[in-house]
Amino acid sequence: MLSRASPIAVPDLPKFHEFMTPLLLVLQANGEMYRQDATDAVIKSTGLTPEQVAITHETSGNSIVRNRIGWASSYLKVAGAIASPKRAHWQLGVNAASLLALGRPATLADLKSFPEYQAHQARKAEQSLANSSGKDDIVSSDSTPEELIEEGITALRDGLVVELLENLKTCEPARFERIVLQVLAAMGYGGGDMRSMQGVPRGPDGGIDGRINEDKLGLDQIYIQAKRYADNSVGRPIVQSFLGAMDHGGCSKGVFVTSSKFTADARDFASGLTTKRLKLIDGPEFAKLMIEYCVGVQIIRTIPIGKLDNDFFGDDE
Template sequence: MTLPTYNQLMLPLMKLLAEQKKPIKLSEATQILSDRSGLTSEELSLMLPSGTKTVFYDRVGWAKTYLVKAALIQQPKRGFCELSPVGHSIDLSQLSAINNEYLMQFESFAQYKSGDLSINNQNLKPDSNSPNFSLLEETRTPEEMLQDNAELLKRTIKSDLLKLIKENSPAFFERLVVDLLVAMGYGGSHQDAAQAIGKTNDGGIDGIISEDRLGLDKIYIQAKRWENTIGRPDIQQFKGALADQVAKKGVFITTSSFSKEAIESAKKSGIVLIDGDRLTSLMIEFGLGVTIERSFHVYRIDSDRFEESI
């Protein structure tokens, strides 16, 4: 028997969650699905090439991820999942399958997948209501497909990182800012940076950190673990605090986003803005809160090696 694809696991996972009276652990859901699958123990124990998890568990995980992106499943707490109100509203008995094409009718999923479907020729980009996946496969080279899937994985990791950050306390966020700035080469020692952040509470400034290990210049920090969009008044307040300190450099870091007016105001003042998207990108770039599970190398022929001297 062939292992089901993640697409083929979406409907069984939805039906399983519909049976539950309360949120269920993904590991428990995976076990139930494996018991119902009719697969042999050898098939269920097949591991990914990385050796980190079974193929079946990985595919259930991706089925869950895509259903979450479509807002059909919600995660009330870490490691648990349940049907969302939208998921409960669907008559699963009328469906023969759930796949990416079906999920494209949900706006949140279409937005999530839009980057994955982008190709250089915009005329070939499919309409979100009727994606032409075969056309995409024919127009993309294997290297382009590898890059697109890598970007999709990265977006998923960034989304999960931001969710985890928001679930933790403001104190955790301040420590995270310290770790990130030190990883980027700022703040001198980690101890110096830790003492600088979250200690001033001085008129809109959350911390002061050295730009280099010698402490030749200072950077003033504002770190906000917020849900709401940061507006121009917040930037103006930070700008005023910088002026009081006769400071030249400021960085405003948040888990949310900045309004257009806030961005324009910051540009005029030389304030660097780091929103949730850029924050998680930097975390991945500097290996903070993530680990490399597996890497791929793209090879090309070294033509010079095969040229004979005349």
């Protein structure tokens, strides 16, 4: 729904995919840009009026135009046409030239030809299949309103996981380590106080390699390591090395977090331990923890959903 601040209707605004080529052209002309500056430049280049930009979703109060440009950037990132060289910045990606060479506005169908987009869709399908437990797709004519809401929430959460992973994989290793500590603090480790975990020493490989309190009293301790990788998987040798660090530190429990993935061999090794407990957390799982404990994400709106109170309409006493 729209706010009444402007008489302009949503159909008068470009669809999100219609912002893809204007965004590419802006980045082609200016090079690397801060996300907000690029968005403003796209608005200017497309000739949208202040009244159009002021149109907002009634539930969130966010600009529809800016939201759609954000979605355009997300799809272009997935297709490898936009890259994030650093936090909150955009630049042209490896596949941008192909879209700009079309001589016409790029469409979603054009993105499907890129291997990066195909791989992303395959991962989404695999994740969806894993989460469905074999159930039929609920988006059908037989779906209840509640089921459609849940499907929408799942789609939004999956998209947020992808965005978080993109940022985690491109941030500085030290920044990734701080984020790991923030999540652990939000989960209650170290007594839930980030300051109590500032003294964790850095290992020789640049990753966190130290102990944190499992509880506020420090009756038990956990060894922790965080490795920020863009693509490389963490294999068994690295996990075994971490286990050696646990032995040296006298800890029987450990948490190993990476922004990428663990190999099957590494997971088998960790799950096969008998005298120690070692939890491996890969990028997607860590992103979900960030969402669950609201670290690095914002709650943009809460939508109340009513249900009939049968007791209210019961027989009067």
